[in-house]
Amino acid sequence: MLEKLHLGLIVSCQALPDEPLHGPEIMARMAAAAAEGGAVGIRANGAADVRAIKRAVSLPVIGIVKRNYPDSAVYITPTLGEIEELLDAGADIIAFDATRQSRPGNCTLEQIIDLLNASPAASMADISTLEEALYAESLGVGCVSTTLSGYTPYSRQQEGPNLELLELAAQRLKIPVIAEGRISQPAQVEAALGLGAYAVVVGSAITRPQLITRQFAAAARKVRMNNNGNERPN
Numbered sequence: 001m002l003e004k005l006h007l008g009l010i011v012s013c014q015a016l017p018d019e020p021l022h023g024p025e026i027m028a029r030m031a032a033a034a035a036e037g038g039a040v041g042i043r044a045n046g047a048a049d050v051r052a053i054k055r056a057v058s059l060p061v062i063g064i065v066k067r068n069y070p071d072s073a074v075y076i077t078p079t080l081g082e083i084e085e086l087l088d089a090g091a092d093i094i095a096f097d098a099t100r101q102s103r104p105g106n107c108t109l110e111q112i113i114d115l116l117n118a119s120p121a122a123s124m125a126d127i128s129t130l131e132e133a134l135y136a137e138s139l140g141v142g143c144v145s146t147t148l149s150g151y152t153p154y155s156r157q158q159e160g161p162n163l164e165l166l167e168l169a170a171q172r173l174k175i176p177v178i179a180e181g182r183i184s185q186p187a188q189v190e191a192a193l194g195l196g197a198y199a200v201v202v203g204s205a206i207t208r209p210q211l212i213t214r215q216f217a218a219a220a221r222k223v224r225m226n227n228n229g230n231e232r233p234n
């Protein structure tokens, strides 16, 4: 399954309940557009979106369930329950937080990986540091993704993608390393693959139009401000 992703672009099609494009049918259309544009895989949030996307496209689907629990900072597929939901929905690959933060309840990273290794789905460990990548590999995951760099308090905080982490991980690990997080330009896709990424995930820069619009609107606002200071609220 992972081989189908090699040296390709994976498009993350996600809209949370508070986002304008929220809904499985809309995300399925987004996935169809990504497939038409040449994506080799889709990353999606929630069993309903995974099901709708699997009906709409024939590409491998990486499923996650984002869920917040009161007793943990881990929100990407945090417990065995979310893994079961994704297996039920037919996700081809299941991604989960593989950071060293404690998980909800008594669930452990080892339990998550054991369950996945006994399932038909491939596993993708979302990491934020090289140590986490190495540890996930030692537990037998199928691949790692740099998804959470900048999203744990102890990992490097930066505006763009963490290509240094990607390069180091690609050099040190034997399993595929996926580049993910804050990739917003085609040149960064090329750079990531050149540094050893097995595949590259792009989300917001393709599938969150409200964020894309904001950049163009900010450019226009700058001109208005420079011209006459005649600022409008949006």
Ligand SMILES: CC(=O)N[C@H](C=O)[C@@H](O)[C@H](O)[C@H](O)COP(=O)(O)O
Binding pocket: 012, 014, 043, 064, 076, 147, 148, 151, 180, 181, 182, 183, 201, 202, 203, 204, 205
């Ligand atoms: C940190 C976190 O929760 N990342 C999530 C993981 O699935 C998504 O919200 C991101 O959109 C995805 O990782 C792709 O990244 P970007 O949208 O930056 O291209």
